[in-house]
Amino acid sequence: MPKTIAEINEKIRKGQAVVVNAEEVVEIVKKMGMSKAAQEVDVVTTGTFGPMCSSGAYFNVGHTKPKIKLGGGRSYLNDIPVYTGLAAVDVFLGATAIPDDDPRNKVYPGHFNYGGGHVIEDLVAGKDVRLSSTAYGTDCYPRKKLDTWINIKDMNQATLFNVRNAYQNYNIAVNVSDKMIYTYMGVLKPNLGNANYCSAGQLSPLLNDPYYKTVGIGTKIFLGGGVGYVAWQGTQHAPDSLRGDNGVPKRGAGTLAVIGDMKQMSPRYLVGTSFLGYGCTMTVGIGLPIPILSEEILQYTTVTDDEIFAAVIDYSDAYPNYKPDILGEASYGQLRSGKIEMDGKEIPTAALSSYPRALEIANTLKEWIKKGDFALTDPVELIPGVEQGVTFKPLNERPVEEK
Amino acid sequence: MAVSRRVVLRFPRSLVDQPIVSKLIRDYNLDFNILKASVSPREEGLLVLELMGQSKDFDKAMAYLTEAGVVTQPLSRDIRRNEQRCTDCGACVVMCPTGAFEVDEVTRKVLFEDTKCIACELCLLTCPPRAMELTF
Ligand code: SF4
Numbered sequence: 001m002p003k004t005i006a007e008i009n010e011k012i013r014k015g016q017a018v019v020v021n022a023e024e025v026v027e028i029v030k031k032m033g034m035s036k037a038a039q040e041v042d043v044v045t046t047g048t049f050g051p052m053c054s055s056g057a058y059f060n061v062g063h064t065k066p067k068i069k070l071g072g073g074r075s076y077l078n079d080i081p082v083y084t085g086l087a088a089v090d091v092f093l094g095a096t097a098i099p100d101d102d103p104r105n106k107v108y109p110g111h112f113n114y115g116g117g118h119v120i121e122d123l124v125a126g127k128d129v130r131l132s133s134t135a136y137g138t139d140c141y142p143r144k145k146l147d148t149w150i151n152i153k154d155m156n157q158a159t160l161f162n163v164r165n166a167y168q169n170y171n172i173a174v175n176v177s178d179k180m181i182y183t184y185m186g187v188l189k190p191n192l193g194n195a196n197y198c199s200a201g202q203l204s205p206l207l208n209d210p211y212y213k214t215v216g217i218g219t220k221i222f223l224g225g226g227v228g229y230v231a232w233q234g235t236q237h238a239p240d241s242l243r244g245d246n247g248v249p250k251r252g253a254g255t256l257a258v259i260g261d262m263k264q265m266s267p268r269y270l271v272g273t274s275f276l277g278y279g280c281t282m283t284v285g286i287g288l289p290i291p292i293l294s295e296e297i298l299q300y301t302t303v304t305d306d307e308i309f310a311a312v313i314d315y316s317d318a319y320p321n322y323k324p325d326i327l328g329e330a331s332y333g334q335l336r337s338g339k340i341e342m343d344g345k346e347i348p349t350a351a352l353s354s355y356p357r358a359l360e361i362a363n364t365l366k367e368w369i370k371k372g373d374f375a376l377t378d379p380v381e382l383i384p385g386v387e388q389g390v391t392f393k394p395l396n397e398r399p400v401e402e403k
Numbered sequence: 404m405a406v407s408r409r410v411v412l413r414f415p416r417s418l419v420d421q422p423i424v425s426k427l428i429r430d431y432n433l434d435f436n437i438l439k440a441s442v443s444p445r446e447e448g449l450l451v452l453e454l455m456g457q458s459k460d461f462d463k464a465m466a467y468l469t470e471a472g473v474v475t476q477p478l479s480r481d482i483r484r485n486e487q488r489c490t491d492c493g494a495c496v497v498m499c500p501t502g503a504f505e506v507d508e509v510t511r512k513v514l515f516e517d518t519k520c521i522a523c524e525l526c527l528l529t530c531p532p533r534a535m536e537l538t539f
């Protein structure tokens with residue numbers, strides 16, 4: 001008999017829900033069989049912890065006396081520029097923003113020691129940050145300058161809003177050229193010197209619900225150490241991506257936009273991150289609970305690293321030049337063994353996303369649900385699946401003729 | 404005064420098969436741990452030793468090595484991992500030339516064995532959360 005989210009929540013409230021993580025569920029199904037396990041297990045928890053560039057936060061910093069309108073001027077948090085094209089004291093900070101005077105790649109490769117993601121980490125750590133602003137002044141907002149310390153607890157709202165997180169799968173990055181390259185996938189040594197990958201694999205949220213049967217707008221999740229929600233499909237959401245026989249995407253596919261109150265988040269799960277020669281970003285921790293509403297949904301959560309494949313892509317040519325070529329495929333099982341083989345050559349592998357911390361997230365979420373602290377939500381609408389025809393298009397450039 | 408020091412020794416090709424280290428240990432009363440030993444493709448030898456003994460013996464031993472044609476360099480800088488900042492991602496594993504990082508097969512945590520570290524500093528800027536720190 002299929003279950004409903006309301007029934008599962010009733011069990012959660014009574015502290016009787018059977019909750020396991022996406023690793024444990026594999027053994028349970030092996031022991032019990034699919035149909036018995038589908039009756040027993042109520043929720044499977046997942047987790048991921050990796051660099052996610054399309055992350056950011058918006059803040060309402062409160063009004064000054066006399067008032068200032070930040071829009072149209074320039075504002076900075078710890079020297080990181082924030083976007084002010086909103087109402088008077090609302091600002092948006094992006095994880096990849098860097099100081100105006102950062103040398104960038106002028107001295108190659110640039111170091112990118114501090115950026116937007118680091119400000120977010122400092123804020124959730126409870127540190128004071130410096131807000132400095134200049135404005136043009138109006139009759140209703142006369143003030144033109146502001147330089148103050150500010151703490152997250154003094155802000156009216158501090159809301160994490162990440163427009164693309166939890167990529168369903170990701171590239172394996174290599175470098176076939178004969179010189180070192182510096183990418184958002186880390187440092188790639190020449191002549192296939194290393195292969196970097198970035199997914200929690202069998203623990204990863206959307207790899208355990210490959211057709212988005214349970215996740216949608218309003219799904220309550222673990223976000224940055226606190227509670228958050230799925231806001232929408234993420235940018236570049238691509239449900240039509242290439243899939244294996246098991247339905248699991250073999251390329252980057254689905255993504256989530258997520259939102260949550262930063263005031264209850266923690267610097268353990270929102271970490272300012274630097275990629276040499278590339279830039280700044282933020283490593284984000286996300287955990288998605290999957291309600292076991294049917295045998296089919298349970299079946300998807302039993303996927304293992306050996307059954308999830310990703311494409312090996314050359315970041316010295318194919319990636320930057322948007323060529324479709326791939327050099328091959330490898331499973332996460334192979335990647336986690338420490339090396340993969342390509343053309344008879346062994347390539348050492350490295351992860352950019354942390355498996356131990358993804359597991360920690362899945363387990364934390366499991367405990368929250370077991371203790372009855374975290375009830376599941378029924379999504380308002382599921383995120384678009386394969387049949388909705390959402391695709392991921394390149395920019396159609398139409399050169400502008402000078403008149 | 405008893406001392407314990409880490410040194411990097413570089414042997415030119417002509418010296419690689421000479422019994423320099425055994426003489427060093429025998430004649431200067433030093434105890435040692437080999438932290439790293441390798442021969443490069445150009446057949447130069449690299450040896451990182453921790454030497455323990457009397458300060459004056461250590462100084463004499465260094466003078467002997469220099470005279471023999473070995474390039475010596477103290478390993479005075481120390482690389483540490485800020486355990487609070489390390490996320491156990493594993494990006495460092497492929498960067499380190501001496502294999503000082505290893506992924507635990509069961510927990511998948513990234514272990515840092517600092518005795519293998521020769522302070523080349525390659526991990527400092529390639530660790531995404533910058534958990535590897537240089538101390539003097
Ligand atoms: S790259 Fe840095 S954070 Fe990642 S495992 Fe190595 S030391 Fe830890």
Ligand code: SF4
Nearest residue numbers: 499520521523524526
């Ligand atoms: S400094 Fe870092 S990369 Fe270099 S040997 Fe030590 S641990 Fe390895």
